[in-house]
Amino acid sequence: MFDKQIYKKRREKLRSKLNGGVALILGNSDVPMNYADNAYRFRQDSNFLYFFGLDQQNLAGVIDVDSGEDILFGDDFTLDDIIWMGPQPTVAERAQSAGVERTKAFGKLHEVVSEAVSKGRKVHFLPPYRAENKILLEKLLGIRPDEQQGKASVELIKAVVALRNIKDEGEVREIEKAVDTTALMHTTAMKMANPGVYEYEIAGVVEGIALSGGGRLAYPLILSIHGETLHNHSHHNKLREERLVIMDGGAETPMHYAADITRTFPVGGRFSQRQREIYEIVLKAKKEATRAIKPETPFRDIHMLAAGVIADGLKSLGIMKGDAGQAVEQGAHALFMPHGLGHMMGLDVHDMEDLGEDYVGYDDEIKRSTIFGTKALRLGRRLKPGFVLTVEPGIYFIPELVDRWEQENKFKEFINYEKVRTYLDFGGARLEDDILVTDEGFRVLGNPIPDKPEDVEKMMAAGKK
């Protein structure tokens, strides 16, 4: 954890952003896989980690806006527990390490919340995403699970987003640590990507590297020769020549900060001419978009800039045609890049997606587009120093989408369907880096990971020695 002063300051700042009442920040509990004692690996709630830093099950925090008091709720382990688990700090000791003076048994949470409700005080809570916490909230507040999203405190959501969107130095260091572990995941995968190898063989080694960093994967690994499926989590294919591997994988540090990196590399270690042409366009989009990052620039504009590079590049190959600017404005490029250029990251790989993407990535000035492709952009707002975000352009040939658009005669003035058809066996290419917005512009986080085709080929050749 960070020093306790950090957590105290975060709670103070949160208080200063709320008008009154109490903020309820629930930690997570274990979720059984097949019986209660055989649980999925525990992952603490990111909001609880941000304000209390404690990475244990069955804790909750109350931040009282009016009295200035914080209370940690939890139960000490019994001797029976300790026989199985080993020595454990008491709840009071844990609270101390987070700078919290008062603790209460978990069962007292109901009393404290009920008292606040009975006095007409506002009980702020965040939208729950786990069944266990939905049930707990129903018990505490009498709000049915299906009504909890709508009744969560928008005031609290906005306050948390305002704080968590700006990363401090310690958080940036953590994300860089995650990126450096992730770099080894990617260079190792490049070295292993030979014909005849199964995707799961690489996936296992890559996940092992994340675990060796002391943490885990920040999200389920995407590693596939069918990168045209954007979030392809199955790893059953055998690698064969002529295919590109897309690996979108990131480690999470022991403190749960994420990296989110994508690289694309040719099975066997050499880009064919056709692969290289598409890859170079994606690389150019990544470079130009990254260079455009600076405070006050709307990320929506940077997304459009990257889309323009992709449309121009595809036009030069005869895949698109007509005016590239108009094509992008109308959304024709989305046949090839149906996703957004990037998103915020931090304690979550898609930071604070549980609180609502539009609160995180948009604001009163910049609203989400409704056009196919552009509407998938998670981040549109003006950039601020301290934001950490991804830049992740891609080009994909998705046969089902091409079929549909062609049947509908969609954007025939911008798309050369006859040429597109010759790419339907291509798959996809995506490149992704993690970027800090600085006062002057931007900084790519972590040590460089090969992205120029010749550097990727060199890395892959090193695996053959």
Ligand code: GLY
């Ligand atoms: N890393 C997967 C994504 O950004 O959606």
Ligand code: MN
């Ligand atoms: Mn990403």
